[in-house]
Amino acid sequence: MAKMVMMLVDDEERFLSTTSKLLNKKGYEPLTATSGQEALDKLAKEYVDVVILDVKMPGMDGVTALKEIKSRYPLVEVIMLTGHGTIDNAVEGMKTGAYDYLTKPCDLEELITKAEEAYERKRMMEEKIRMAQVRKAMASPREVVKETDGGK
Numbered sequence: 001m002a003k004m005v006m007m008l009v010d011d012e013e014r015f016l017s018t019t020s021k022l023l024n025k026k027g028y029e030p031l032t033a034t035s036g037q038e039a040l041d042k043l044a045k046e047y048v049d050v051v052i053l054d055v056k057m058p059g060m061d062g063v064t065a066l067k068e069i070k071s072r073y074p075l076v077e078v079i080m081l082t083g084h085g086t087i088d089n090a091v092e093g094m095k096t097g098a099y100d101y102l103t104k105p106c107d108l109e110e111l112i113t114k115a116e117e118a119y120e121r122k123r124m125m126e127e128k129i130r131m132a133q134v135r136k137a138m139a140s141p142r143e144v145v146k147e148t149d150g151g152k
Helices: 013-025 036-045 062-072 084-096 108-137 141-148
Strands: 006-009 031-033 050-054 077-082 100-103
Touching: 006 013, 006 036, 013 108, 031 036, 036 050, 036 062, 050 062, 050 108, 062 077, 062 084, 077 108, 100 108
Parallel strands: 006 031, 006 050, 050 077, 077 100
Antiparallel strands: none
């Protein structure tokens, strides 16, 4: 089975460093970004399944970054990371397409569990898309002709 690729996005370098090291010990190799824009730049170059995204960051905040991520990479799952004072923002993120949210400081095992659940959801969605593509590719010649003739 393929291994989940996750990205941590937070402007707090210490959080990124500590969490990355702890995740490495658990067998994960997370990418990191210190801003929403850096995350978008990395997503353009790197394959990522799950993004753990801080809500409150200077420049592009987490909700704006979430909207951009979902617009450009709709299958990438995003988990919002929020302090207690920004839970409303996390809820807004959920309405915008975030998988879930965690409050800081978060338990590493909870973060991993949420990320694995989000990854499984992404894999299921990709499988549904593959199955739809296979069904379409295996359509009978009559159905293909109907589609190309506009249903005549």
